[in-house]
Amino acid sequence: MSYAYDEGPTVIDTLDFAITPGRALALLGRNGSGKTTLMRLLSGGLRPASGTLLLDGTPVTYDRKGLTRLRTTVQLVVQDPDDQLFAASVEQDVSFGPMNLGLSDAEVRTRIDEALTALDITHLRDRPTHLLSYGQRKRTAIAGAVAMRPRVLILDEPTAGLDPDGQERLLATLARLRASGTTVVMATHDVDLALHWADDAALLIPSGVHTGPVADALARQDLIHQAGLRTPWGIAAAQLLSTHGLLPTGSTGPRTPDQLAAWTGGGQGTGTATPTRRPEAAQEGAS
Missing domain, CATH: 3.40.50.300 (P-loop containing nucleotide triphosphate hydrolases)
Incomplete structure (x- = not known):
């Protein structure tokens, strides 16, 4: 129309x-x-x-x-x-x-x-x-x-x-x-x-x-x-995690800071991947 x-x-x-x-x-x-x-x-x-x-x-x-x-x-x-x-x-x-x-x-x-x-x-x-x-x-x-x-x-x-x-x-x-x-x-x-x-x-x-x-x-x-928009925080975080080898290929990254906190702590049931390195390494890579 x-x-x-x-x-x-x-x-x-x-x-x-x-x-x-x-x-x-x-x-x-x-x-x-x-x-x-x-x-x-x-x-x-x-x-x-x-x-x-x-x-x-x-x-x-x-x-x-x-x-x-x-x-x-x-x-x-x-x-x-x-x-x-x-x-x-x-x-x-x-x-x-x-x-x-x-x-x-x-x-x-x-x-x-x-x-x-x-x-x-x-x-x-x-x-x-x-x-x-x-x-x-x-x-x-x-x-x-x-x-x-x-x-x-x-x-x-x-x-x-x-x-x-x-x-x-x-x-x-x-x-x-x-x-x-x-x-x-x-x-x-x-x-x-x-x-x-x-x-x-x-x-x-x-x-x-x-x-x-x-x-x-x-x-x-x-x-x-x-569309005059910016990249969402969650996508930028997932791209950074992937660059540092913290996000397995094909996995869904965190969409919110709360999901990132649970994800880096090895939390389950968040709809995101489990980290492949120790939590402190994930925090260093995302800083």
Whole structure:
């Protein structure tokens, strides 16, 4: 598909892109590469100037029925929660989507309870939205999307503005959503987060989009340069370990500092290789 804003340049140009069910996808690219436009096209907020959006192989129509079908399947949560929250209380905000589907009161209550529990904000049910912290507002905005029971949840920079503890809590929430069957797409500039969290990466570059396993995509310097990104810490560490003979050929290196600490200590079950030299040698080689 292609898309251009009124009297502006083409932002999306004959892009061929797919979201694979069950795979956590990180959407990456420089500012102005079209990430936000693509997310709005995928969720029905924009209509392509040319091309077709397919949902389960069937073209999306932009009448009321078609958009309802799309928006009950795909939900977008924007970067700034204040652009999405508008109701007086957390419960009222989360209930908005289900109520507009014409569901029974009992079903709406069930969805509210499920969403609040999933985002760990049940205790905030009656809290006025203007009294929430930034992290709580983020979680409330996501809960409103989760209450629609989407099969695909698209998040625009969901960890922006969160402290490390808030980021870890959000990632744990996303893991639970994935375990329940929701496919999660995250737009981010944080390549370390993408490497740590995602299965696949989609890099928006001038020639289109490159999609593939996250470690493979983010290890390619040509793609990193075109996307205006930097090499993730984990990939740089793995390359250094490999250079010093500490990473067996074909093994997956550590993706986070915590994994490196466990790896150099000979820890098991981290998803990384066991070191071939003594831990102090690994620490010397990585210094």
